[in-house]
Amino acid sequence: xxxxxxxxxxxxxxxxxxxxxxxxxxxxxxxxxxxxxxxxxxxxxxxxxxxxxxxxxxxxxxxxxxxxxxxxxxxxxxxxxxxxxxxxxxxxxxxxxxxxxxxxxxxxxxxxxxxxxxxxxxxxxxxxxxxxxxxxxxxxxxxxxxxxxxxxxxxxxxxxxxxxxxxxxxxxxxxxxxxxxxxxxxxxxxxxxxxxxxxxxxxxxxxxxxxx
Amino acid sequence: xxxxxxxxxxxxxxxxxxxxxxxxxxxxxxxxxxxxxxxxxxxxxxxxxxxxxxxxxxxxxxxxxxxxxxxxxxxxxxxxxxxxxxxxxxxxxxxxxxxxxxxxxxxxxxxx
Numbered sequence: 001x002x003x004x005x006x007x008x009x010x011x012x013x014x015x016x017x018x019x020x021x022x023x024x025x026x027x028x029x030x031x032x033x034x035x036x037x038x039x040x041x042x043x044x045x046x047x048x049x050x051x052x053x054x055x056x057x058x059x060x061x062x063x064x065x066x067x068x069x070x071x072x073x074x075x076x077x078x079x080x081x082x083x084x085x086x087x088x089x090x091x092x093x094x095x096x097x098x099x100x101x102x103x104x105x106x107x108x109x110x111x112x113x114x115x116x117x118x119x120x121x122x123x124x125x126x127x128x129x130x131x132x133x134x135x136x137x138x139x140x141x142x143x144x145x146x147x148x149x150x151x152x153x154x155x156x157x158x159x160x161x162x163x164x165x166x167x168x169x170x171x172x173x174x175x176x177x178x179x180x181x182x183x184x185x186x187x188x189x190x191x192x193x194x195x196x197x198x199x200x201x202x203x204x205x206x207x208x209x210x211x212x
Numbered sequence: 213x214x215x216x217x218x219x220x221x222x223x224x225x226x227x228x229x230x231x232x233x234x235x236x237x238x239x240x241x242x243x244x245x246x247x248x249x250x251x252x253x254x255x256x257x258x259x260x261x262x263x264x265x266x267x268x269x270x271x272x273x274x275x276x277x278x279x280x281x282x283x284x285x286x287x288x289x290x291x292x293x294x295x296x297x298x299x300x301x302x303x304x305x306x307x308x309x310x311x312x313x314x315x316x317x318x319x320x321x322x323x324x
Contacts, residue, residue, distance in 0.1 A: 094272070098292075113254045140256065143297075144306040159309035162297070166252045167290050167315040168272050 050092055054124040056195035058089050059172060062122060063198065064190035066099075067177045077101055080172065084122055091121045094168055100161070101174045102200070107154045109147070109162045109200035110171040111139035117165035119172045123198060130199065140164055150201040173200040180206055232271075232289040232318065238264045239324040240293065242316060250279035253320050257312070260300060261324065262293035265313065274317050290317040 019027070033039045062084055066073040076083035080097030091097075097119055100108035112118065113136045118126040129135050138146050143160045147153070154160055163171045175197040181189060196202045234240060244259040252275050271287040297310040304310070 114252060140312060141301060156307045160306060162312050164312060164314045167275060169268060169315050
């Protein structure tokens with residue numbers, strides 16, 4: 001039971017600071033759009049719901065399917081967007097998806113040096129570090145150092161291939177299936193696949209699956 | 213997008229810009245330009261030699277034009293190009309094998 005008597009101050013449950021410049025601007029534009037009947041009040045809420053429904057679990061499902069179904073894997077590598085749509089993962093914008101397959105010879109890493117392009121339809125919102133300047137600048141400049149900071153060591157004879165988003169193509173890494181996972185079900189495989197593995201900063205960790 | 217099936221005997225001459233100017237394997241140079249505004253070619257690749265890896269399909273609205281609401285209906289060709297990291301960064305410390313892949317619109321690519 002919580003028996004404390006509230007004699008000490010608590011942090012505010014919500015941000016009570018006055019709205020900042022861009023918040024005021026956003027509210028003003030939104031209200032104008034609604035007033036002019038260009039959008040309905042529920043539409044922005046609905047779009048937030050769409051974005052909230054997109055999480056790395058979708059990407060993990062795509063990866064696991066590719067590991068167990070060679071036909072799907074081939075279609076995924078040919079046209080990432082169409083293959084995701086096969087699984088019911090819709091793309092609510094014009095973006096395309098290039099799926100980059102890791103192998104014994106190539107390790108892929110994705111970045112957007114100009115801004116924060118990210119395969120949101122399949123992975124949801126990007127992590128803050130992906131949008132921050134240090135990662136964006138260093139991923140193309142010293143990818144091996146960046147990877148080692150994530151605990152990922154790639155041998156010298158393996159090519160690091162950094163893909164930098166500039167146009168409507170988005171990228172997702174298809175990580176290598178860990179050895180020893182041969183008897184795993186598709187669901188068990190999906191549980192091993194993390195967001196960071198689909199960005200390419202880590203490999204799929206076998207231990208991550210055993211506990212889940 | 214499926215390629216249209218060629219009909220024998222139909223002599224259609226394509227307009228400039230309908231077909232991509234480059235194909236996989238071509239050598240290209242990224243233009244060195246510093247226009248003001250919204251540009252989607254990072255400064256670190258300008259002036260560099262690159263190899264076309266693939267023509268991106270389907271052609272897409274050039275986001276540089278779209279950014280200004282101009283010409284947003286016409287689609288252009290763009291290409292996934294490869295540049296070795298050793299060519300981008302003097303003294304690059306990683307493996308000689310390491311490389312960059314990036315998409316660049318035709319308007320920024322020069323024949324070599």
